[in-house]
């Protein structure tokens with residue numbers, strides 16, 4: 001991984017895990033606000049984590065089709081650097097969120113097959129970044145965080161029109177191949193550094209970032 005490639009560890013719930021991520025070299029940390037997720041945080045808990053996070057980490061709030069009432073409360077209470085919209089928010093909604101909160105917005109796009117790539121173009125130039133994740137599998141309650149990969153070859157030799165991150169089932173074992181196949185310079189993951197759903201492992205966080213740096 002080139003030195004300027006960034007890693008985002010998502011779904012952090014403990015201050016010690018945030019410190020471990022920062023020490024290992026993570027650039028972003030993500031807080032999940034989605035009650036069906038094992039990584040869900042209530043706003044006061046997220047506020048405490050965010051205030052205690054090391055300076056310089058980009059603190060990202062992940063929401064799924066959140067309305068303005070929720071986002072107003074969230075942005076008022078939690079010091080944040082970026083909003084991640086991980087639902088079916090339209091390009092118009094992404095623009096509205098950007099304007100209303102004055103924070104950079106990362107829009108997640110789910111990919112399972114080549115035809116899904118059109119969604120990337122739809123949001124390029126609207127969102128500040130695109131997060132390319134595995135498409136939500138039928139029957140899953142979670143639009144992300146399922147630990148499932150997609151065909152990375154779909155992204156190889158792609159010409160990008162805005163910054164992007166790769167996500168979906170990344171682990172210390174497969175991140176090197178993912179980077180080499182896609183050319184990703186930003187990487188996002190959640191379940192690949194957990195011992196059980198929602199429980200991060202500092203040793204796995206370190207192993208992941210080391211593996212990414214060795215790619």
Ligand SMILES: O=C(O)c1ccccc1N[C@@H]1O[C@H](COP(=O)(O)O)[C@@H](O)[C@H]1O
Nearest residue numbers: 010037144145147168169188189190191
């Ligand atoms: O992590 C979650 O629980 C989650 C819930 C709802 C939407 C998105 C979620 N996570 C995002 O999905 C990516 C990929 O996760 P994984 O590495 O495959 O487990 C994760 O990094 C989050 O951005």
